[in-house]
Amino acid sequence: MTSGYWVVVPAAGVGKRMGADRPKQYLPLLGRPLLSLTLRNILTWPGLAGVVVAVSEDDAYFPHLAEAKHPQVHRVTGGVERADSVLAALNFLATRESGETPVLVHDAARPCIALEDIEALLRADPVSLLAQPASDTVKSSRADGDRAVVDRTLDRNRIWLAQTPQRAPLGLLHSCLRRGLEQGAAITDEASALELFGHSPQLVPGRRDNLKVTHPSDIVLAETILRLRYAPTEDKR
Ligand SMILES: Nc1ccn([C@@H]2O[C@H](COP(=O)(O)OP(=O)(O)OP(=O)(O)O)[C@@H](O)[C@H]2O)c(=O)n1
């Protein structure tokens, strides 16, 4: 058993919306594979016990990443949906860590996560997630033939966009995710699994630049954020 927290990185997606010639986590950003940048970032977080990366069974790219050989990085085989990949990683952790061990789940596709957001999450409730408060006017929609039309305007003060990392004790998250999937529930993030069983994770305001690289235009955005983040001070103006 180790002290500190573990990070689970779901990285077994196909990147359908990116439409590239390979899964998006292996596309180059600033000349490095996206997953490599995300792992390098995570490996700098203070108090880190280890990282479990869930990749697809036939993933031939992962072994070529320098971070794949890092002693704190462990590989497991992911599943069909993101939640299945996270569960595979939690199954691995449950064999070696206590149920109280804090776990942070962080998308491979979010390489721009900033250390200040990790520090805020680690200061927050043991069951919590980074999220971005809505800053635009928010509409719900309904179908009108083949068009979407406005149904109504929602109260934006209650709308948050979920990000990662999302944090919970290993035992609680493992149990909620396993039971939620057994029930056939739609689980798109860890908080949704916890909500199913009556938990109310704390929303921790996160930086807007913790974007999830999803569409082709996100690549240049992420590269710009990373370039400014790591550039010498005089280049930040
Ligand atoms: N079966 C899956 C599906 C997704 N993910 C991971 O979950 C994260 C968030 O998912 P998303 O951004 O939706 O990635 P993809 O599923 O790859 O994208 P798309 O929906 O466009 O196919 C990504 O790091 C992705 O690799 C995963 O580990 N296992």
Ligand SMILES: C[C@](O)(CO)[C@H](O)COP(=O)(O)O
């Ligand atoms: C978990 C997540 O990053 C929260 O925004 C997101 O839901 C994962 O991406 P997906 O497109 O829903 O798979």
